[in-house]
Amino acid sequence: MEKKKSFNFWVIASLVVLALYLLFMVYPLVKLVSRSVVDADSGGFSMRYFKQFFSTPYYSGTMINSFKVAIAVSVTSTLIGIPLAYLYNMYKVRGRKALQMLIILSSMSAPFLGAYAWIMLLGRSGVITKFFEAAFGVTIPSIYGFKGIVLALTMKMYPMVFLYVSGALKTMDNSLMEASANMGCDGLKRVFKVVLPLCMPSILAAVLMVFMRSMADFGTPLMIGEGYSTFPVLIYNSYVGEVGTNQNFAAAISVIAILLTMMFFLLQKAVSSRYRFSMSTMRHNIEKKQARLLPSMLIHIFSYGVVAVSLLPQAYLVYLSFRKTGVGGVVFMPGYSLESYQEVFRKMGNVIWNTLRICGTSLVLIIVLAILIAYLVVRRRNAVNGIIDALSMVPYVIPGSVVGIALIISFNNRYIPLVGTAAIMVVSMCIRRIPYTIRSSVAILGQIPITIDEAAESLGAGRIKTLCTITVPMMLSGIFSGAIMSWVTLITELSSSILLYSYKTQTLNVAIYSAVSKGTDGRACALSTILMIFTVVSLLLFNKFSKDGEIMM
Amino acid sequence: MNVGIKIEHAVKKYGNFTAIPDLSLDIRSGEFFTLLGPSGCGKTTLLRMIAGFNSIEGGDFYFGDRRINDLDPAKRNIGMVFQNYAIFPHLTVRKNVEFGLKNRKLPKDEIHSKADKFMELMKISEYAGRLPEKLSGGQQQRVALARALAIEPDVLLMDEPLSNLDAKLRVEMRTVIKDIQNRLGITTVYVTHDQEEAMAVSDRIAVMSEGVIQQIGTPKALYQRPVNRFVATFIGRSNVMPAKIYVDGNEKGISFDEGYRQPMDNLIDVTDGQNVIVSVRPEELLIRTDGNGMKAKVVYSTFLGLNTHYMVEFGDGVRAEIIQESQIDDIIENGSMINLVVNPEKINVFTEDGRKSVVK
Structure with missing residues (x-):
């Protein structure tokens, strides 16, 4: 019973x-x-939305754009994330724990916020742009469009690659490194012949994540794309667009989006199945080396430089949140105040x-x-x-x-x-x-x-x-x-x-x-600072409670 | 309370693969019974069927008179010790030992005193408040044993409990296990692939291979009178040599290629000229200097203190190992020719296919 x-x-x-x-x-x-194959007017079966999508260059172009963005971000993120992970795990770096926290923190805000902050820094009336114009009379290349999207997304995605590859490096057997050196394969050669191939499963998993997230990210291109329209933007626009909503067309694009991500997902699975192996359980963890002075300085400059660049926008938003604003919080004025916060708590406490x-x-x-x-x-x-x-x-x-x-x-x-x-x-x-x-x-x-x-x-x-x-x-x-x-x-x-x-x-x-x-930048900055405080507190909590600081995305 | 275990025509299948085709077994109440065999022979499978963790595809399992086939593992009143100890890592030693008692809903003070008693018995009382990760392998094993015994089970099941310990601890812990079992007199089923360990702890051993029990017997019986070639070579070491039966009037015996004939008085069911294989323990190959027996060449020797081992080679290239008590004289030189005879009382003779013994 x-x-x-x-x-x-x-x-x-x-x-x-x-x-x-x-x-x-x-x-x-x-x-x-089923919505995607139904004509909104007649209610009958129709492939017209798919036809419309593929026959209109404006629509189908967004697909190409999304792919371009996703591929570019995957490449740039791995180019930053892998070296960072390698240096971080192979060499002694000062302030390791803080560095890791900062790297994670830079991945933890919504990507569109990064984009927004980059505009505040490098946009048409951005503070850096203006500084360069005033000081040297130099015009910085435009941040809007493809470049801006890739920049903002890369700064959010490289930590993911860093974490995945770090995870792989942490479980790597030091004896393998020693065996490799013993057989005459050392230095950079060893990185390409031994370390990277062993990290391949993690790298592929990271690339998949980066690719899918960049493909699906919606806020960044909307914010900084300026006409460089991607898939998710198109979906959003056809749903809440100015020309009136068209749910069925949005549904059709959604179906195409799912099919594309699915294809990439399966492709990744197929590729990564070739790189499956397990480390010996009797392994010795890799011992971190102390690099000589000059290389060590370069390592520090690179690691902290990357983090500084990726955190700069967020820091700038925090700074702006304490600036005086004009009526309704629309323009920033000289001087500092807590106006923006007061506004936010009064009107948007909920x-x-x-x-x-x-x-x-x-x-x-x-x-x-x-x-x-x-x-x-x-x-x-x-x-x-x-x-x-x-x-x-x-x-x-x-x-x-x-x-x-x-x-x-x-x-x-x-x-x-x-x-x-x-x-x-x-x-x-x-x-x-x-x-x-x-x-x-x-x-x-x-x-x-x-x-x-x-x-x-x-x-x-x-x-x-x-x-x-x-x-x-x-x-x-x-x-x-x-x-x-x-x-x-x-x-x-x-x-x-x-x-x-x-x-x-x-x-x-x-x-x-x-x-x-709405252009109420003061409020936006105050709100994003609050959001950032939430994130930082969560991360500190995490650090306190997690045993080994391992992070699973 | 102690019970015997009776297994009748047990069948275990994994999909199309039959791990145990038809196995019957009678384990006496209070007995220390060991399932011994190479990995993949089905010994752990059988143990887990007794424990209730594996489904039973056929046959009947009884604890005493009670059929347990459909009984939940939680209701079988068994104590189980696992290969990896399976100590709950988030509970202290005391909480681990008390876990089973709490599930019986015993009064608080009884839980406490019973846990004390078994921690005392296993000599782990001083670690009562510690978490298991702070304990060594041997100590963890003691916790596992105390936890299994604390519920005063009818049957104690142990699945290779010593295989994760180093050699010295293994010997120490098997003495502890044997001692505790003796004291409590609990029916125990023990699984191991280590024949020396099995011999050291067991009252009786079942040697298994490919899901079939080859032989059940006391350690002595298995060693001295194995029923087939598998048991002869799996339990202890044996030199396996081809030979022929000869029948000469009233005299029966075995003859080797070398022309060496050894009369034997315990052969049964044999015919003149029948091919057989002879299994000779290394200590039953005796070196003779009188010119009698098989000729062999010493290939190398190993001096191990109490004994000296010789690897010898016969004319046909077959090699055999000899173990001799070390002599004060010189070790026989490599390359020397020697003569060997066998001890007819202690050797075993099998049919050519190795399946059946032809010795009484």
Whole structure:
């Protein structure tokens, strides 16, 4: 009898999870696809939106643009991230911990904020631009368009490459390095013959992440693109465009976007399957060398230089937030004040509360569901849980704006009227973040030997009790560090929130975006400083609680 | 309470692969019983079927008279010690030991006193408040054992419990395990691939290969009268040499290529001229100086203090190992020709395919 009861619990859990996926992910996707092939006017089947997309150079050009941006950012981020990771892990660098924190911090704000700050620095009336004009009469090349997008995104994405490659270097066996030197392969030659090939799986994983995120990023091109339109911008514009909304066309573009990211995802999987190997478990960690004076100086200049450049925009925003502003916070005036903050707290206090409640609820749901799903997938393999495992990977390939569009199309009806509610924001945040949390939970759970569960069971603990008193507590430290990363990603989410928010559910990031687009720069700077404080506090918490400072993106 | 374990026609399948085709076994109450075999022989699989962690595709498992096939692992009242200890890393030593007791919903003071008793028994009381990561491998193993025993199980199951320890600790811990088992008299099923360890702790051993029990017996029986070639070579070391049966009137015996004939009085079911294989322990190959026996050349020797090992080669290139108590005289030079005879009482003779013993 007892056995039957616990059996039912897991079946019910599987079915509930499956139902959630079907309702909030599969159904919206199906709806999205079906919308994309329906003529909005006649209501009949039609491929006209796809034809329209591919036959109009303005539309299809955005696809090429997105690819160009994604490829360029992947290249630049790896060019910065890999050397940085190599130097950081091979040589003694002063202030290691602080340096790592700063690198992570520079990846932790919404990319559009970076773009916005770069405009404030290098844009037409940017402070650096003006300085150069006044001092030397030199005009700095325009920051707008492709170059600006790549610059802003690279500064956000290289930390990801850094973290992935650092992770690989940390588990690298020092004996391999010594063996290589022993056989006459040392220095730069060793980097290319031994180190990089061994890091290949991590590099490929990082490139995938960078590529997909740059492809799906929406705020940066909108902010700094100035006519250099990319895919997500097109999706957004065709949904909230000045020429009137066209959901069906937006749906068609979304479908194309999913297909493209999926293609790239599969390509990456195929390539990385060739680079699979495992390090010996009897390894010696790499010992960091002290470089000679000149090289050591160059290492420091490079590492701290990169960080300084990537943090400069954010620092500038903080500075601006304390500047006096004109009426309505529109122009900056000489002198300093807390006006911008007073404005923000008076008029927009609810956005902070919104951010906390929406992201907080999402975080709790994400963690509970991710643990449950990881447990089902790892410990209770069966057909249904296999389907769940496959479904849990799907959101990887869905850009944020597509999640937004799909949810709007699906839940704007009488039966499940979610549009405009906080619930739909929570749903989209869960969908967007949960695959990462599931993957890390699966990895953590995979490292707990099954015999631990069996030991608990043989000592008379039922399965649910084992899960609660043994498995989850053992996973906790890993889950906690993952949760803080999730939290930071959630509070800086823009591409789906910008489509889903309503007056009542505006979050910090969305508020910053609208403040920027309204030209109220003072408020925008104050809000982004608040957001940055949130991020820094989260990171400090992370550092305090995580055992080894390992970060999972 | 102690129970015997009875297994009848057990079957284990993984998909299309049959790991255990048909296995029956009777483990007596209070016995220290070992499943011994090379890796992949099905010994751990069988242990996990007894524990309830593996599904059972056929046959019946009994603890005493109670059929346990469909009983939850939590309800079988077993204590299990795992190869990797499976100590809960987030709980202190005391909490680990108390874990099973708490699940029985015993009164608080009883939980406390029982945990004390078994930590005392395993000599880990001083670590009660520590987390397991601060303990050495041997200490962790003691915690695992205390935890398994604290629930006073009917049956104690151990899955290669010593394989993660270094050689010295291994010998020490097996004495501890044997001693505790003796004192508590608990029915114990022990899995190992180490034949020396098995001989040291077991009352009886089942030697397994490819999911089939080859032989069940006391360590002495397995060593001295293995039922087939597999057991002869797996338990201890054996030189395997081809020979022929001869029947000469009332006398039966074995004859080697070298023309050396050894009469034996315990051969059964043999015919004149039958090909057999002879398994001779290194210590039963005796060096003779009287010109009798097989000729062999010493290839090299190893002096190990108590014993001296010789590797010798026969005319047909077959090599054999000899172990001799070290003599005060000089070690026989490499390249020397010597004569060897076998000790007829202690050698074993198998059919040509090695499957069956022809010795009484």
